[in-house]
Amino acid sequence: MHIKKRITSFTIGFTLSLILTLAAYLAVVDDIFSGWVLLTVILIIAVIQFAVQLIFFLSLGQEAKPRWKLVIFVSTLGLVLIIMLGSLWIMNHLNYNMSSSVKSIENYTNSQDGF
Secondary structure, eight states: OHHHHHHHHHHHHHHHHHHHHHHHHHHHHTTSSOHHHHHHHHHHHHHHHHHHIIIIISOTTOSSOTHHHHHHHHHHHHHHHHHHHHHHHHHHHHHHHHOOOHHHHHHHHHHSTTO
8 A cells, every 4th residue: 555655646746747847848948938037937846846856756754753854855955055056156257257348358369479
């Protein structure tokens, strides 16, 4: 009986994951939304997708003592946040440092030897 319940849970989770992934894909490809509205819709779908993954696949909160799963989840979430925020920080600084005006690039290349 327990196996049947797990298979049902996985099937529901898989179906919801497909629907949410398709919704995010169609929101971007079909230009249903644009700008900040599109970003907000994608973030909301991502949070719902995250909750579906936790509930249906990781079975978070469905056992008598979920402490270890919670500890692993919190540490993994911390690592993901560090990687994501670090990547955004790096990309922001690269964009700031690499975007120069055409005039300043021409001045730099003209001042170099061999040009």
